[in-house]
Structure formats: C-alpha cells, structure tokens
Amino acid sequence: MPQILFRIWRGDRHGGQFRDYQVEIGExxxxxxxxxxLQATQAPDLACRxxxxxxKCGSCAAEVNGIPRLMCMTRISDFPPDQPIIVEPMQTFPLIKDLVTDVSWxxxxxxxxxxxxxxPPDAPDGTWRMSQADIDRVQEFRKCIECFLCQDVCHVLRDHHKHEEFIGPRFFVHTAALEMHPLDTENRIAALKRDFHIGYCNITKCCTKVCPEQITITDNAIIPLKERVVDEFYDPVLKLIQLVFRPRRSSSVPAPSSSPHPQSAPTLSSASATTSAPVSPSSP
Amino acid sequence: MAIDYPIYEHDVLVVGAGGAGLRAAIEASAAGVSVGLVCKSLLGKAHTVMAEGGIAAALANVDARDNWKVHFADTMRGGQYVNNWRMAQIHAQEAPARVRELEAWGAVFDRTADGRILQRNFGGHKYPRLAHVGDRTGLELIRTLQDYGIHRGISVYMERTVFRLLKDGERIAGAVAYDRERGRFLVFRAKAVVLATGGVGRAYKITSNSWEYTGDGHTLAYDAGAELIDMEFVQFHPTGMVWPPSVRGILVTEGVRGEGGVLRNNRGERFMFQDIPDNYKAQTAENEEEGFLYVLGEKYQGRDARRPPELLTRDHVARCIVREVKQGRGSPHGGVFLELQSFSQWYGRRVKNFNAAEHWKKKLPSMYHQFKELAGLDITREPMEVGPTTHYIMGGVRVDSDTQMSRIPGLFACGECAAGINGANRLGGNSLSDLLVLGKRAGEHAARYAQQHTSLPTIDAAQVEEAMRWALAPFERTHGENPFQLQQELQELMQNLVGIVRREDEMLRALEGIELLRRRAQQVAVSGNREYNPGWHTALDLHSLLTVSEAITRAALLRKESRGAQFREDYPRKDSANYGKVNTVVAKGPDGRMQVRFEPIPPMPQELLDIIREENGGQLPEELRY
Incomplete structure (x- = not known):
C-alpha cells in the first residue's frame, strides 16, 4: 500500500510541535x-473530535494544509502524494489537545x-401557513452544521481576537435565519449593531469559501443584515422622522416567548467553561 | 486511594443530548425542576443529526385519510406484532402534536402547496406521513431542540461520559462520569436519571453509527439491575454506502427510494419485484408504472397507486440485497445498484423540460453532496452502490409504557436505548417521532418522580470509588493489549457471526469469542495521560460493547424463528405459535451472569384489535389471536 507522510500538530495549552507519521493509504x-x-496503531492518545x-455533524473541523476543512470530507487523493499533509487544529480557538480546541465560546x-x-398561529388548530418560496432562504441558513470553520477563518476573530465584541459569521447566519423566518416577531437589528458589531465584517467572503454546507454566508446572510442595520440606523429620511418622533429601539434580551414553557435563566457549562459550580466538593 | 471529585446536584439528570435527551430535558425543565444534561460530544452533534428521511406523524396534510389508527396499525405490522402495543398507540396518537410543537419552536419543514408541513412516503407507512426538511430532518430536529433548550435553564455538561449509575438501596441516586477533555471525574447526585444514550452500532464493523453508539445506556441500566428486552432485533438498514472502503456503512437515506430510487442487480433486474411477502402483497405495486405513480401520489387504473417494492420494510429489503450479493448478482464492490435514472426517464416522458439534475439536487441535497464528495459520483447521472449497514437497535431498556420508567425506581429511559415501541422491526421515520413523543414523556415523568421524592438520595462513597478505580485500571498496566485492537476484533465477530443472517452454531461461537474478549479487555493498557485520550475512552467503552454484544447474541439464540430484523438460517420461518406472543428479556442474575428468558406480551385490548383487523383486511394476524 502506498504511504503518505502526515505532519500533525501534537500538543496542549502549554505548547507542542508537529510530528511526522507515515500512513498507509487505501482507496x-x-x-x-x-x-x-494512527490512533489505532501508532498514537492511541492522539486527540481529535x-x-x-x-x-453532517461538523465535529472534525481542522486545518489541512492551511485550509479550514472537515477532516471527514477531505479526500487524501486530492493532495499530491509526494508531499506531506499538514493537519493542525483551528487557530481561532484555544487549544485543548492536539486537534481539539475549546469552542465553548x-x-x-x-x-x-x-x-x-x-x-400567533394562523389556523384554529394552532398551526401556521408558510409558502415554500418564503422559507427557501431560511432553510439554506438552517443547513449549518456548526462546524465553526467560518469562525476559524474570519479575520476579525482569528487575527484581531474580537471575541468579546463580535459574534462571527456562524452567528450572523443564525441571526439571519431568525430574522428572515416568516413567523418570527423578534427584532435583533439593534443588537447586531450595538452588541454584535456586524460592522466589523468587511465582506471578504472567506467564511463563504470554507463553508462545507456551501451556505452563501456573506451574500445571503451578512449583507442583508448589514442592509437592515443601515435602514434602521442610517436612513436619512428615517433620521428626520426620528427627530420628530422618539425612536423605538429593539432589544437583544430574550423576550417572553409565546410558547408554552416559561423562560428561565440560561446556564451552560462545558469542560472548560463551567458555570454551574459543584455543590459539595469532597475527597473521600 | 483518595480521588477528588465534585458533586453536582439535580432533580433530574438526563444522560445523552440527542433528540430524546434534549426533549426529555426540556420537558423536565418545564415542570420546574433542576435539570442536568450530560453528553459525550458537543451539544448538537449527537447521532440524531444523521437522521435523514423525516418524522412520522399522522398529520394528514398530504393524504386526508391518514390518522393515528393507521399509523398505529402500520407500526405494529412493521414490528410483526411483538411491539409494546400501548407505546405504539401513545406514539401514534401524540406524534402530530410533537411535530407541530417543533414548528412553534422554530423548525422550518418543507411545505405543501397550501403552506402546511409537507409529508413524504416511506417504507411501511400506508400514507405519506414523514414531515421532513429535504434529507436533513434530523439536523433540523436537533438544532430546533438545542436552540430552544439553551434558553430553558438546563445545565449542560458537554463532553462528559457517564460510566456508572449510583444507587441508594433500590432507588437511583446519580451517576459517575469523567470529562473527556481533562480526564477528571465528577459525580451527579439526582433523584431521577433519564437514559437517552442511543444505540449500539459500534459493536458491528459496518455501521451507520458514530463512535458514540457503544451501548452505554443499555449497559448502565443492565449493570444497575434493569432489564433489557428485544435485544435480538438489530436493524440493518438496507442501503449504506459500500465504496470506497473508508465510507462503507454510511447511510443512504430511504428517502432515495421514497422519491423513486430503484434497486437493481448486476443483470439490471429490479429484483425487489420478485420477492414480496404475502402480508404486504395487497399494498405493493404490480409494476414499475404503478410504483412511480405512487411516488407522485397519483392514481393507477382508477385507484390509488400502491408503493414500489423498494419501500417494503427494511429487514426484508436488506435480506433481498444480501441474497442478490450471495448469489453472484451484486455490484462490483459487494452491494447492489440504487439508481435514480429510471424514474428520471419515466418522469421526463411525462413532463416537458424535466431537469433531472436540478430535481434530485433539490429532493436529495445531502445525498448528492455525500456521493459527490466521498465517492466522486454524481447520483443524478450514475447508479449508487449500496448494501446493508447496522443502523438501529429495536431492543433496549425495558420501561413502563406510560411513564418510561424502568424497574429501578427513578431510572427512566427513552429514545433508541429504550425498547418496546418498535417490536421486531422499526419503520423509517418512527425513530424521530419516538424521540419526541417518548422523550417528552420520560422528562415529564422523571420530573414528577423527582417532585414526589423530596429528599435527595445518598451518594455512597464506596460505590463511587470502586467505579473510579475501575476506570483508572487501564493506566496501571504498563503492558497490555491495545483497546482499539479488541474493539476491532469484536466488531468483526459480531458482523460475521451475529449479523443479518444468523445460525445457532455461529452464535455459540460468538458467545465464546465474547467471553474471551471480555477476559482480554480486563488486561488492556493505555498510554499517555488522562487528557483527551481516545485510547482510554475506547478501553472503557469495551465493557458496554461487550455487554450489548452478549445480550444481542443470547436473545437471538433464544428466539428460534425468523421475525422482522432477526433472520435465522436454521429457523427461516416465522413461528408465531411459539414466538409470536413473547418478548426476550435479558437481566443480570444473582451470580452476576447474564440471564435471558421469554416473557408473554399482555393481550391487546379490543379497541386496538379492531383497528388492526380493519387495517389488515378484516383478519387478525396469528400473533393477536388469543
């Protein structure tokens, strides 16, 4: 069987280096x-999600020869056999170990x-009516598998580390799916400007290029959202009217839902971001 | 040995965050109790994302004649009448409400012309019944529940593996887990525990299941003293990819056949027409024309067109494919052909300017993508090669049909790791509805149980320490076997000896092999440290994989007949007189060994018998004649 050299990042939050492995290649x-x-033969502790x-699940995101990709959808035969294939973790998120990063952000x-x-429902039986044409766009956004490759490649996050201020392409797509949902009544436009800083995106379309679901992130999600922000905040005619009438501002705080379950405070913990503290540490 | 560990307290602890676990957690949380949700992967990555075809629910949006009674009868017929009829009834009755609820939570299903939820045909369902989103329905379901659930005050513990349940006397007390990232232990103290861990597919070599499907919930419950039922019934999905080798087993949705895909052998014969079981003859098309008209929902010779034979139940289609391959009529890589071109040509003659490529890309987008990327094949122009793949287990934790509670007070189970609703064979689309209907019920009753028990159970430090010592043992051996090697050997063994076609001598060999592997598993060693160490994780998974493998084999040996997903070469006929009114039950005996026995199925009440009779041409099947 032919062999190919793999150069894989091995390390953890304290540091690491590339290591070379020969892999037998099958069709x-x-x-x-x-x-x-490699896990089964040479490196049983090599970490990867x-x-x-x-x-379909978006777990195995990594950078292969410098390009953010899903490892499960990257065929080895697409690369020249005489050159090493370099596999490293996503750079935008803190490293946990080897190819696994902390994506809890x-x-x-x-x-x-x-x-x-x-x-409120359109029909007495509690259902709604939507035409297929009205949901095609939203369905495109809802194809997202949350692999976070678009987040990884976005320079606002990757190079400028604006994680505190900027939500990244994945969540503009998520917001667009909500904003363009025919049934939704929430308004997230002010939050996009004020809290999520959509203006930082200068539409270089890197996110669109790496999306494994081929969602046209920039053209179909981000630009229309930017337009809505502009319409709401920078429209000169509207500005004039707003001088006369006080503006109504929307909020990013979850509003009470009309669904049967009451809202309550969210908590979420991952191995690295534990918000629900243990109640009684013990050491027997 | 002193091991530090934090203890997290919840009223209800849900183990597993696929569709069933998320739905259970949402419901428990809605009841006002504190809910913890533990999952092995990141939130939203569970195997539910792989479900493609749709959610079965008698909404009657496409065919007004559909109702819960027909869905109930279809489910029982598909399960060959060894299903828990009460669960099948609840499932059929409540599924429509669960689907509508998803829409209220933001799901965006494909639409009918008048703007309602569109439904598609699927194997074994009399009417178009599957609410769907292209061929990525599972993703829509899990994302909807995830996005709704994160605003409900549920504490989510991602990338933690529960490996032991704790008890306080007879009652459930919590669970022990390790975090995958750092390898640290943690303990959950909970009044009620809901298992929603999915299936066992990783016990087989060729499977559509992810690494998570190691039978955790089955084994946790079994070890804690609960019973498992119907473990012999493992569903082999007829259409998995077979080429290239690295993608062997990946699912090719039944939706391909539901939309007009045709199975052919290497002689070009549409072999499914040659073998139609008697109990499905009245519902199956007599020729290609009628089959294609069914896909379009049109009439044939003045009556409703009947479904093509490709949409017979999964067990039957899988066996037909195995037969074609065994008799030398398979495709080059050991499968058969599944092609869309026949339908395209037929439809192209009816409709002017029919664009086949666009049609299929719209109907089956992720299948198009999957074959294009992984096999370099354009399904709109070339036939696919497909063969059976381990897909789902009908067997699982035995639970009460109304509350989903096992025989251990406070221990609930739902989704694939629970059993009853599907009997000997699950219909496509019934798992997503099962997750929602019975997941909701599990959450509701777990919350009620927690509210009725005001005191928290006591955590027994000795139980906790024993579990942790067990988990760390592989690190203490410097020389030992490679856990991956053992896992692979078990997968080969189950694939070859307890697969689609079974025989007593082979299964007895399998039992010996499993016993041998179990002894070797106690000697595996792992290298490296506890931080994100796949070798260690695999070493611990072996216990669950071996337990479910033994349960499958023992139950399969006991049932000396062929029924649904179980096909015995040595007992090729269905034997309803002896096996048509019983379930196999697996439990741990007092000596710690696995015991298996039959238990009678309670007789079906008259009003349900009447439904079956009406849907079965005025006759009751032998299994229901008392």
Whole structure:
C-alpha cells in the first residue's frame, strides 16, 4: 500500500510541535481515516473530535494544509502524494489537545442572541401557513452544521481576537435565519449593531469559501443584515422622522416567548467553561 | 486511594443530548425542576443529526385519510406484532402534536402547496406521513431542540461520559462520569436519571453509527439491575454506502427510494419485484408504472397507486440485497445498484423540460453532496452502490409504557436505548417521532418522580470509588493489549457471526469469542495521560460493547424463528405459535451472569384489535389471536 507522510500538530495549552507519521493509504480514504488509523496503531492518545464521519455533524473541523476543512470530507487523493499533509487544529480557538480546541465560546455567543418568537398561529388548530418560496432562504441558513470553520477563518476573530465584541459569521447566519423566518416577531437589528458589531465584517467572503454546507454566508446572510442595520440606523429620511418622533429601539434580551414553557435563566457549562459550580466538593 | 471529585446536584439528570435527551430535558425543565444534561460530544452533534428521511406523524396534510389508527396499525405490522402495543398507540396518537410543537419552536419543514408541513412516503407507512426538511430532518430536529433548550435553564455538561449509575438501596441516586477533555471525574447526585444514550452500532464493523453508539445506556441500566428486552432485533438498514472502503456503512437515506430510487442487480433486474411477502402483497405495486405513480401520489387504473417494492420494510429489503450479493448478482464492490435514472426517464416522458439534475439536487441535497464528495459520483447521472449497514437497535431498556420508567425506581429511559415501541422491526421515520413523543414523556415523568421524592438520595462513597478505580485500571498496566485492537476484533465477530443472517452454531461461537474478549479487555493498557485520550475512552467503552454484544447474541439464540430484523438460517420461518406472543428479556442474575428468558406480551385490548383487523383486511394476524 502506498504511504503518505502526515505532519500533525501534537500538543496542549502549554505548547507542542508537529510530528511526522507515515500512513498507509487505501482507496477513497479521507484525512479523518488517517487520524483513526494512527490512533489505532501508532498514537492511541492522539486527540481529535469526530462523530458522524459523513459531513453532517461538523465535529472534525481542522486545518489541512492551511485550509479550514472537515477532516471527514477531505479526500487524501486530492493532495499530491509526494508531499506531506499538514493537519493542525483551528487557530481561532484555544487549544485543548492536539486537534481539539475549546469552542465553548460559540455556545455562549448563541445564548446572547434573542431566540425565536413566533407570531400567533394562523389556523384554529394552532398551526401556521408558510409558502415554500418564503422559507427557501431560511432553510439554506438552517443547513449549518456548526462546524465553526467560518469562525476559524474570519479575520476579525482569528487575527484581531474580537471575541468579546463580535459574534462571527456562524452567528450572523443564525441571526439571519431568525430574522428572515416568516413567523418570527423578534427584532435583533439593534443588537447586531450595538452588541454584535456586524460592522466589523468587511465582506471578504472567506467564511463563504470554507463553508462545507456551501451556505452563501456573506451574500445571503451578512449583507442583508448589514442592509437592515443601515435602514434602521442610517436612513436619512428615517433620521428626520426620528427627530420628530422618539425612536423605538429593539432589544437583544430574550423576550417572553409565546410558547408554552416559561423562560428561565440560561446556564451552560462545558469542560472548560463551567458555570454551574459543584455543590459539595469532597475527597473521600 | 483518595480521588477528588465534585458533586453536582439535580432533580433530574438526563444522560445523552440527542433528540430524546434534549426533549426529555426540556420537558423536565418545564415542570420546574433542576435539570442536568450530560453528553459525550458537543451539544448538537449527537447521532440524531444523521437522521435523514423525516418524522412520522399522522398529520394528514398530504393524504386526508391518514390518522393515528393507521399509523398505529402500520407500526405494529412493521414490528410483526411483538411491539409494546400501548407505546405504539401513545406514539401514534401524540406524534402530530410533537411535530407541530417543533414548528412553534422554530423548525422550518418543507411545505405543501397550501403552506402546511409537507409529508413524504416511506417504507411501511400506508400514507405519506414523514414531515421532513429535504434529507436533513434530523439536523433540523436537533438544532430546533438545542436552540430552544439553551434558553430553558438546563445545565449542560458537554463532553462528559457517564460510566456508572449510583444507587441508594433500590432507588437511583446519580451517576459517575469523567470529562473527556481533562480526564477528571465528577459525580451527579439526582433523584431521577433519564437514559437517552442511543444505540449500539459500534459493536458491528459496518455501521451507520458514530463512535458514540457503544451501548452505554443499555449497559448502565443492565449493570444497575434493569432489564433489557428485544435485544435480538438489530436493524440493518438496507442501503449504506459500500465504496470506497473508508465510507462503507454510511447511510443512504430511504428517502432515495421514497422519491423513486430503484434497486437493481448486476443483470439490471429490479429484483425487489420478485420477492414480496404475502402480508404486504395487497399494498405493493404490480409494476414499475404503478410504483412511480405512487411516488407522485397519483392514481393507477382508477385507484390509488400502491408503493414500489423498494419501500417494503427494511429487514426484508436488506435480506433481498444480501441474497442478490450471495448469489453472484451484486455490484462490483459487494452491494447492489440504487439508481435514480429510471424514474428520471419515466418522469421526463411525462413532463416537458424535466431537469433531472436540478430535481434530485433539490429532493436529495445531502445525498448528492455525500456521493459527490466521498465517492466522486454524481447520483443524478450514475447508479449508487449500496448494501446493508447496522443502523438501529429495536431492543433496549425495558420501561413502563406510560411513564418510561424502568424497574429501578427513578431510572427512566427513552429514545433508541429504550425498547418496546418498535417490536421486531422499526419503520423509517418512527425513530424521530419516538424521540419526541417518548422523550417528552420520560422528562415529564422523571420530573414528577423527582417532585414526589423530596429528599435527595445518598451518594455512597464506596460505590463511587470502586467505579473510579475501575476506570483508572487501564493506566496501571504498563503492558497490555491495545483497546482499539479488541474493539476491532469484536466488531468483526459480531458482523460475521451475529449479523443479518444468523445460525445457532455461529452464535455459540460468538458467545465464546465474547467471553474471551471480555477476559482480554480486563488486561488492556493505555498510554499517555488522562487528557483527551481516545485510547482510554475506547478501553472503557469495551465493557458496554461487550455487554450489548452478549445480550444481542443470547436473545437471538433464544428466539428460534425468523421475525422482522432477526433472520435465522436454521429457523427461516416465522413461528408465531411459539414466538409470536413473547418478548426476550435479558437481566443480570444473582451470580452476576447474564440471564435471558421469554416473557408473554399482555393481550391487546379490543379497541386496538379492531383497528388492526380493519387495517389488515378484516383478519387478525396469528400473533393477536388469543
């Protein structure tokens, strides 16, 4: 069997280095297969996330030869066989170990975005009517598998580390899916400007290029949202009217939902971001 | 040995954050109790994302004749009448409300022309019944529950693996887990525990299941003293990818056949027409024309077109494919062909300017993408190669049909790791509805149980320490076997000896092999430290994989007949007189060994029998004649 040299980042939050491994290549193999083969034979403690191995869960995001990709959908035969394949973790998030990064920030960001709030049902049986044409766009956004490759490649996060101020392409897509949902009544436009700083995005379209679901992030999600921000805050005619009438500002704080369950304070913890403290530490 | 560990307290602890776990957590939280949700992966990555075809619910949006009774009868027929009829009834009755609720929480299903939720045909369902979003329905379901759930005050513990349940006397007391990231232990103290850990597919070599599917919930419950039922019924999905080797087993949705995809052998024969079981003959198309008309929902010779034979139940289609391959009529890489071109040509003759490529990309976007990326194949122009893949286990934790509680007070189970609703074979689309309907019920009753028990259970430090010592043992061996090697050997063994076609001698060999592997598993060693160490995780998973493998094999040996997903070469016929009114039950005996027995299924009440009779051409099947 032919062999290919893999150069894989090994290390943790304290540091690390690339290590070389020879991998036997079979027909149709993807990069994730090579990682699995290494775990089973040469490097049982090589850390990597994966689940479905079919491009549907978005767990195995990494950078292969410098390009953010899903390892399960990256065929080894796409690379020249005489050159090493370099695999390293996503750079925008803190490293945990080897190819695994701490992506918990993304989960915290999502919680800051006001959730879906539907209009009252259209029919007496509690259902709604929507035409397919009106939901095509939203369905495109909802294809997102939350691999966070778009976050990884976004220079506002990757180079300028604006994680505190900027929510990144994934969450503009999420916001767009909510804002363009035919049933939604929430308004997130002010939050996009004030809290999520959509203005930092200068539409270089890197996110669109790396999206494994081929969502046209920039053109279909970010630019329309930017336009809505402009319409609400920078429209000269509107400004004039607002001089006369006090403006109504929307909020990013979750409003009471019309759904049957009451709202309550969110908590979320991951291994690295534990918000619910243990009640009784013990050492027997 | 003193090990530090934090203890987290909740009224209800849900283990597993796929569709069932999320739905249970949302419901428990809505009841006002404190809820913890533990999952092995990141939130939203669970195997539910892989579900493609849709959610079965008798909404009657596409065919007004549909109702819960027909759905109930379809589910029982698909399960060959060994299902828990009460669960099948609840499921059929409540599924429509659960689907509408998802829409209220933000799900965006494909629409009918008049703007309602669109439903599609699927194997074993009499009417178009599956609410869907293209072929990524599972993603829509899990994302909707996730995005709704994160605003409900649920404490989510990501990337933690629960490996032991704790008890306080007979009652459940909590669980022990390790965090995958740093390898630290943690303990949950909870009044009620809901298991929603999914299936067991990783016990087999060829599977559509992710690494998470190691039978954790089955094993946690079994070790804690609960019973498992129907473990012999493992569903092999007829259509998984077979080429290239690295993607073998990845699912090809039944939706392909639901939209007009046709199975052919290497002679070009549409072999499914040659073998239609008697109990499905009246519902199956007589020729290609009628099958295609069914896909379009049109009439054939003045009556409703009947479904094509490709949409017979999964167990049957899988066995037909195995037969074609065994008899030398398979495709080059050991499968059969699944092609869209026949439908395209037929439809192209009816509709002017039919654009086949656009049609299929719209109907089956992720299948198009999957084959294009992984196999370099354009499904709109070329046939796919497909073969059976381990997909789902009908068996699981035995629970009460109305509350989802096991025989251990406070221990609940739902989703794939629980059993009853599906009987001997699950219909496509019924798992997503099962997750929602029975997940909700598990959460509701777990919360009620917690509210009725005001005192928190006591955590027994000895139980905790024993569990932790067990988990750390692989680090203490410097020389030992590679856990990946053992996992692989078990997968080969189950694939070859307890697969689609079973025989007593082979399964007895399998039992010996499992016993041998169990002894070797006690000697595995892992290198490196506890931080994100896949070798260690695999070493601990072996215990669950071996437990469920033994349970499957023992139950399969006991049932000396062929029914649904279980096909016995040595007992190729269905034997309803002896096995049509019983379930197999697996439990740990007083000596610690696995015991398996039959237990009678309670007789079906008259009003449900009447439904079955009406949907079965005026006759009751033998299993229901008392």
């Amino acid at each position: 149709g193999m993807v990069v994730l297969d090579a990682i699995h083969q 994966w689940n479905c191995k079919a491009g 993304n989960y915290q960001v999502k919680q800051r975005i006001a959730p879906f709030r539907p209009r």
